[in-house]
Amino acid sequence: MERLFTPWRMAYVTTADKTPGCVLCRAVSGEPGADRLVVHRTELSFVVTNLYPYNGGHVMVAPRRHVGSLGEATPEELGEMMSLARRLEEVFREVYRPDGINLGMNLGRPAGAGVADHIHMHLVPRWTGDTNFMTVVAGTRVIPEDPEEACLRLRPYFSR
Numbered sequence: 001m002e003r004l005f006t007p008w009r010m011a012y013v014t015t016a017d018k019t020p021g022c023v024l025c026r027a028v029s030g031e032p033g034a035d036r037l038v039v040h041r042t043e044l045s046f047v048v049t050n051l052y053p054y055n056g057g058h059v060m061v062a063p064r065r066h067v068g069s070l071g072e073a074t075p076e077e078l079g080e081m082m083s084l085a086r087r088l089e090e091v092f093r094e095v096y097r098p099d100g101i102n103l104g105m106n107l108g109r110p111a112g113a114g115v116a117d118h119i120h121m122h123l124v125p126r127w128t129g130d131t132n133f134m135t136v137v138a139g140t141r142v143i144p145e146d147p148e149e150a151c152l153r154l155r156p157y158f159s160r
Contacts, residue, residue, distance in 0.1 A: 003155045006048060022066055022118050023051075024048070024060075024120060025123075027048050028064050043080070046061070047084055049154070050122070053124075054069075055125060055126060055130065058122065060121065061121045063081065069119065091158070102123070102127045103121065103122065105121050136156055
């Protein structure tokens with residue numbers, strides 16, 4: 001049996017955010033330090049790196065307003081989210097050079113939503129032969145990039 005030791009991840013897996021309230025709302029609240037993973041803000045939406053990523057560069061696009069369903073979101077909010085997803089496709093191609101990109105939403109906890117009461121869209125860069133088979137065969141994820149580093153890497157591409 002092979003073992004994959006990642007001792008530097010112990011702090012990451014044992015210090016999950018236990019602060020009450022919506023993590024997405026806190027990210028754009030203006031609280032000091034709360035926005036450390038926010039990549040970009042627009043009038044109605046924002047991009048934030050995922051603290052528990054599936055792969056390096058995993059981001060989420062969410063409306064600034066706390067809405068729990070697509071039906072509650074305005075057409076403008078939904079349109080801005082898709083515009084950001086389109087921009088992220090371009091940014092990912094330049095920054096990460098992925099072979100593909102997963103894009104999707106999980107609506108409701110039974111559908112897999114970790115934040116069930118604030119809609120958000122996931123965008124995940126993917127590469128042919130990436131290590132995500134580990135999740136299936138070994139119950140292990142191999143993430144090559146810290147979420148804060150991903151945020152710092154992506155931010156400059158939105159200021160151009």
